[in-house]
Amino acid sequence: GNSVTQMEGPVTLSEEAFLTINCTYTATGYPSLFWYVQYPGEGLQLLLKATKADDKGSNKGFEATYRKETTSFHLEKGSVQVSDSAVYFCATQPSNTGKLIFGQGTTLQVKP
Amino acid sequence: DADVTQTPRNRITKTGKRIMLECSQTKGHDRMYWYRQDPGLGLRLIYYSFDVKDINKGEISDGYSVSRQAQAKFSLSLESAIPNQTALYFCATGGGGGLRNEQFFGPGTRLTVL
Numbered sequence: 001g002n003s004v005t006q007m008e009g010p011v012t013l014s015e016e017a018f019l020t021i022n023c024t025y026t027a028t029g030y031p032s033l034f035w036y037v038q039y040p041g042e043g044l045q046l047l048l049k050a051t052k053a054d055d056k057g058s059n060k061g062f063e064a065t066y067r068k069e070t071t072s073f074h075l076e077k078g079s080v081q082v083s084d085s086a087v088y089f090c091a092t093q094p095s096n097t098g099k100l101i102f103g104q105g106t107t108l109q110v111k112p
Numbered sequence: 113d114a115d116v117t118q119t120p121r122n123r124i125t126k127t128g129k130r131i132m133l134e135c136s137q138t139k140g141h142d143r144m145y146w147y148r149q150d151p152g153l154g155l156r157l158i159y160y161s162f163d164v165k166d167i168n169k170g171e172i173s174d175g176y177s178v179s180r181q182a183q184a185k186f187s188l189s190l191e192s193a194i195p196n197q198t199a200l201y202f203c204a205t206g207g208g209g210g211l212r213n214e215q216f217f218g219p220g221t222r223l224t225v226l
Contacts, residue, residue: 004154034214043116043202043217044155089154098143098162098206099170100215102154 006103021075023090032093033073116218141207144186149200193225
């Protein structure tokens, strides 16, 4: 079946550190892949997406590359800020289903 | 103004009560969704609707029902609330011409069932 696995959190980093949050997926066909971010007390916001293999999504200094050979979509940022503290969700949308399947979420805490 | 709104934002109720959560959107999207979020489990799909006359069960629909009153409105009901339905509930919309496109989320409703 379709599923998403993210690295467990919380991830605690100092400001300006490098961030990687791992995400792997299982899905039939050619799914779209997404990263959503949830700031405290808020709903989910789309952070970035990729719709085909080797696409790189990017936004606000975050990047993720759609790797079909390793079924991965790892989130990276070169220098995190305190304001990046949030919960990050990886999600897959299998082809032509219109339905998102989420990972369990990874909490990021950035300390000054 | 927010594109996807949910009411109420917070609700405390008792076991056995009927509860309705409402969602409205101004994005003009045909697709609407209800999810629940539980710590460590991510978001799970309860029900979804691809247009006004279409209703589909998600992975955890037991104990829930929905109504799509109009393109812009999608309500979630708990017929007889139980404590393990305590969770954060999100409404979302999807559109833009393809099933590969992203969804847009409301701010959430925090429901506590005592």
